[in-house]
Amino acid sequence: MKKAIGLAALAALLLGGTASAQQINVKIGVLTDMSSLYADDTGIGSVIGAKLAAEDFMKTNPNVKVEVVSADHQNKADNGVNIANQWYDRDGVDAIADVPNSGVALAIAEVTKTKNKAFLASGPASSDLTGPKCSPNTIHWTYDTWMLANGTGKAMVKTGGDTWFFLTSDYAFGHALERDTAAVVEKSGGKVLGKVRHPINTNDFSSFLLQAQASKAKVIGLANAGGDTINAIKQGAEFGIVAGGQKFAGMLIFAPDVLALGLKTAQGLTFTETWYWDLNEGTRAWTKRWDKERNSPGKVPSMNMAGVYSATLHYLKAVAAVGSAKDGKAVVDKMKQLPAEDTIYGKSVVREDGRVLHPAYLFEAKKPEESKYPGDLYHLRATIPMEEAFRPLKDGNCPLVKG
Amino acid sequence: MITIFGVPSAALFGQLLIGLINGSFYALLSLGLAVIFGMLNIINFAHGAQYMLGAVAAFLLLQFTGIGYWPALIIAPLIVGAFGIVIERTFLQWLYKLDHLYGLLLTFGLALIIEGVARNYLGSAGLPYALPESLRGGQNLGFMFLPNYRAWVIVVSLVICFGTWYAIERTRLGAYLRAATENPTLVRAFGINVPVMITLTYGFGVALAAFAGVMAAPIYNVSPQMGAELIIVVFAVVVIGGMGSILGAIVTGFGLGIVEGLTKVFFPEASNTVIFVIMAIVLLVRPAGLFGRGT
Numbered sequence: 001m002k003k004a005i006g007l008a009a010l011a012a013l014l015l016g017g018t019a020s021a022q023q024i025n026v027k028i029g030v031l032t033d034m035s036s037l038y039a040d041d042t043g044i045g046s047v048i049g050a051k052l053a054a055e056d057f058m059k060t061n062p063n064v065k066v067e068v069v070s071a072d073h074q075n076k077a078d079n080g081v082n083i084a085n086q087w088y089d090r091d092g093v094d095a096i097a098d099v100p101n102s103g104v105a106l107a108i109a110e111v112t113k114t115k116n117k118a119f120l121a122s123g124p125a126s127s128d129l130t131g132p133k134c135s136p137n138t139i140h141w142t143y144d145t146w147m148l149a150n151g152t153g154k155a156m157v158k159t160g161g162d163t164w165f166f167l168t169s170d171y172a173f174g175h176a177l178e179r180d181t182a183a184v185v186e187k188s189g190g191k192v193l194g195k196v197r198h199p200i201n202t203n204d205f206s207s208f209l210l211q212a213q214a215s216k217a218k219v220i221g222l223a224n225a226g227g228d229t230i231n232a233i234k235q236g237a238e239f240g241i242v243a244g245g246q247k248f249a250g251m252l253i254f255a256p257d258v259l260a261l262g263l264k265t266a267q268g269l270t271f272t273e274t275w276y277w278d279l280n281e282g283t284r285a286w287t288k289r290w291d292k293e294r295n296s297p298g299k300v301p302s303m304n305m306a307g308v309y310s311a312t313l314h315y316l317k318a319v320a321a322v323g324s325a326k327d328g329k330a331v332v333d334k335m336k337q338l339p340a341e342d343t344i345y346g347k348s349v350v351r352e353d354g355r356v357l358h359p360a361y362l363f364e365a366k367k368p369e370e371s372k373y374p375g376d377l378y379h380l381r382a383t384i385p386m387e388e389a390f391r392p393l394k395d396g397n398c399p400l401v402k403g
Numbered sequence: 404m405i406t407i408f409g410v411p412s413a414a415l416f417g418q419l420l421i422g423l424i425n426g427s428f429y430a431l432l433s434l435g436l437a438v439i440f441g442m443l444n445i446i447n448f449a450h451g452a453q454y455m456l457g458a459v460a461a462f463l464l465l466q467f468t469g470i471g472y473w474p475a476l477i478i479a480p481l482i483v484g485a486f487g488i489v490i491e492r493t494f495l496q497w498l499y500k501l502d503h504l505y506g507l508l509l510t511f512g513l514a515l516i517i518e519g520v521a522r523n524y525l526g527s528a529g530l531p532y533a534l535p536e537s538l539r540g541g542q543n544l545g546f547m548f549l550p551n552y553r554a555w556v557i558v559v560s561l562v563i564c565f566g567t568w569y570a571i572e573r574t575r576l577g578a579y580l581r582a583a584t585e586n587p588t589l590v591r592a593f594g595i596n597v598p599v600m601i602t603l604t605y606g607f608g609v610a611l612a613a614f615a616g617v618m619a620a621p622i623y624n625v626s627p628q629m630g631a632e633l634i635i636v637v638f639a640v641v642v643i644g645g646m647g648s649i650l651g652a653i654v655t656g657f658g659l660g661i662v663e664g665l666t667k668v669f670f671p672e673a674s675n676t677v678i679f680v681i682m683a684i685v686l687l688v689r690p691a692g693l694f695g696r697g698t
Contacts, residue, residue: 197671210421230529
């Protein structure tokens with residue numbers, strides 16, 4: 001009898017033991033821009049975001065082992081696809097995160113769908129990722145062109161900026177941003193007076209700025225990004241654009257861009273983001289940890305980096321709930337069912353088209369004398385509730401959405 | 404108002420002036436390249452990186468030592484020029500007798516290394532650099548608003564370009580230099596230290612690039628890739644002007660700036676291609692370049 005009890009106890013122990021020690025392995029690849037114009041808005045900072053998420057998750061879920069790898073896609077779609085194939089086929093990567101540059105991101109979404117893995121987009125802007133090109137394996141976390149246009153465009157028209165002139169980056173991303181913004185401006189009662197399309201990576205904007213100045217538009221909308229936006233604003237200050245009563249609307253601006261401009265030049269710029277490091281206790285505490293990993297004084301994390309953290313964390317929760325990371329679509333479906341909440345993005349909703357909803361914030365860059373400590377860059381001007389911040393589900397033309 | 408091809412003439416004058424300003428940068432940079440190629444027979448692909456180093460040096464001087472724009476205009480080129488001299492002594496001097504290709508490959512590699520190191524330490528988004536206090540503001544010329552700083556760029560660039568041209572083509576030192584490229588042995592026989600002269604020439608060419616970098620810092624985004632974007636255009640300028648021709652580099656620098664400026668009015672999408680179209684045509688018609696002596 002004693003022996004029997006002993007055996008039973010042993011069996012129970014073994015059973016229980018295997019259940020709790022059932023190890024889940026997850027490998028996440030951060031595919032990003034490490035060396036070019038988006039490297040400070042994503043890059044190594046995004047990799048740190050993923051690593052912090054892995055660290056946090058493994059603390060509470062010791063049975064999940066997360067590994068984070070990273071690579072540089074050099075803003076070339078073919079390069080990105082090669083890396084993705086290699087990661088998925090040979091290296092056992094289960095999910096790809098970040099991927100700034102809409103061109104590369106659309107290609108990665110396609111590969112990920114074919115191989116049934118998961119794509120956690122944070123860096124790319126194009127709203128097509130959850131529109132006509134949506135995929136059951138993609139979620140788009142941080143922002144998109146529709147949300148930028150809606151947030152900044154509406155706010156500018158409301159405060160009197162009802163005539164616009166666009167400086168547009170001459171490729172798919174710029175065109176989409178200009179199109180979305182022009183639509184919002186006209187819908188809110190504003191008027192587009194003209195536009196000029198400049199090649200990507202333009203060094204000198206003075207000629208375009210003169211055209212914008214001559215148009216007498218109240219708002220000059222910058223449908224470009226990175227170095228192009230910085231150059232346009234920097235030279236705009238020199239040509240007395242703002243002093244002459246015209247206003248810049250930077251359609252896509254990240255905190256590192258504001259740092260690069262310096263507040264003296266950037267002051268008064270209005271733009272929309274979904275995250276800022278100095279929003280609340282949670283974001284500040286996270287930034288401290290990020291800062292320690294980044295180990296580069298004076299840098300601040302961008303919303304993309306925070307987006308990689310939050311998306312990765314939510315993904316890992318879904319993996320644990322499914323019990324394996326192997327079926328990408330099943331995990332993404334689980335992400336849509338589970339409530340998403342963390343210390344830095346707060347509550348988010350993952351919609352059926354893959355769009356992740358959270359509030360968006362209208363920020364204004366501070367005047368230099370208003371900046372109290374390093375990295376103190378923004379005034380929070382308005383909060384746009386999540387239902388209004390993003391494109392309504394029915395307008396996206398996503399084939400996944402029925403009815 | 405008079406219009407030319409549908410564009411008001413006032414706007415056109417504005418664009419011409421702006422073209423001239425951009426041309427100033429092209430001229431400054433292609434001048435350095437032409438001096439180096441003309442005197443050393445080295446195609447200095449690191450020129451863009453050295454231009455970037457000039458701007459970065461200005462930023463670092465301001466950030467860490469509080470040295471402002473005006474002293475930086477002298478100090479940054481000296482520092483970067485000294486760096487150029489080190490490069491010449493350690494690498495380039497072994498390549499003069501070899502094919503151009505070796506110098507090109509070496510300097511190209513150096514450019515990649517310099518830019519990579521800069522990106523590692525400074526990031527890619529760029530560094531803020533404010534306009535000097537005394538050159539803020541601008542003049543209303545009636546047809547356009549001309550920022551004072553831009554006017555300063557034109558003046559300085561013209562002075563430097565003319566000065567360099569004069570020194571090389573019209574002075575005794577310049578004559579020695581030109582003679583040394585033709586026949587170094589003979590010039591040595593006159594008791595002139597040719598290697599030192601060549602080294603200093605390279606240092607000067609590099610310093611010119613750094614000078615252009617400091618000039619650019621207040622108006623362009625100071626970032627590790629700023630030179631890589633510009634260098635290709637500048638090479639096209641040098642090729643159009645004729646490799647090694649100093650006057651050619653200066654005239655085509657300004658001229659192409661104006662052509663590019665006009666393209667920005669009539670067909671903005673093509674503004675970064677137009678120079679290469681011109682280059683292709685010039686190469687077809689005059690392979691040695693507009694001012695090239697031919698071989």
